[in-house]
Amino acid sequence: MDSTVKDSTEQRPLSLDSAIHDLSAYMMVDPRKKYLGTLELAELLGIKHPVIREGADTKPWTLSTDRLIVYGPAGNCSRELSALAVGAKPNKKITPRERQLLSLERSYWQIRGVPWIFFTRELYDxxxxxxxxxxxxxxxxxxxxxxxxxxxxxxxxxxxxxxxxxxxxxxxxxxxxxxxxxxxxxxxxxxxxxxxxxxxxxxxxxxxxxxxxxxxxxxxxxxxxxxxxx
Known part of the structure; x- marks a missing residue:
């Protein structure tokens, strides 16, 4: 319902390792500038990164954001694109582990200059x-x-x-x-x-x-x- 929305994707994967900006698919970004991935951020935040097990082996689990909305310029105000990351849960009650992972997701977008909101049913009629x-x-x-x-x-x-x-x-x-x-x-x-x-x-x-x-x-x-x- 927002005419400035350029794209809206579900389950947007978060980079495990340092990488260029996630909006590089939509606009020119500095290829030399890298942003921390979830593995490095988890270590900085003191959060155990989730893993996936395959027999006796484990490997890092790739986190995702429930929805990433990319906005085009509004009128002649700006030529820049912007984005909004949305984490969502059916209700507001979350476990301590879920809160940790949401904090990790939030930090991922914060260092990229992308606002992040946590969407629950209490927010709308x-x-x-x-x-x-x-x-x-x-x-x-x-x-x-x-x-x-x-x-x-x-x-x-x-x-x-x-x-x-x-x-x-x-x-x-x-x-x-x-x-x-x-x-x-x-x-x-x-x-x-x-x-x-x-x-x-x-x-x-x-x-x-x-x-x-x-x-x-x-x-x-x-x-x-x-x-x-x-």
Missing amino acids: PRVSDLLRSAAAWAIDKEAGEESRAIAQAIHRLHQASPLYINLQRMASKLGSMELAQRAFWQSVWEEALSIDMRMGWNLNFPYPLLPLSDFRELNPITMRRSSWS
């Missing part, structure tokens, strides 16, 4: 998550087109007190199909042109009033860089 999952099929489907989105936006702004299913019917009447109406509406939400209150959850019988854009963005813990790490 489950009603928002439910709505996003339910609407994703239309939001990431083929482009509805600028004109169709403009029609959907105008109708919803004028009738935001109406239940959403009625507004979708109004859009479908103008656009020729409910399928196009759904794509036009949800793609408008995804690009922040319609900053609806997603805390209503997934219920088309409800109205979806518009929020100030700043409040809409507050619903996204990744955009706001919220973290459960302390």
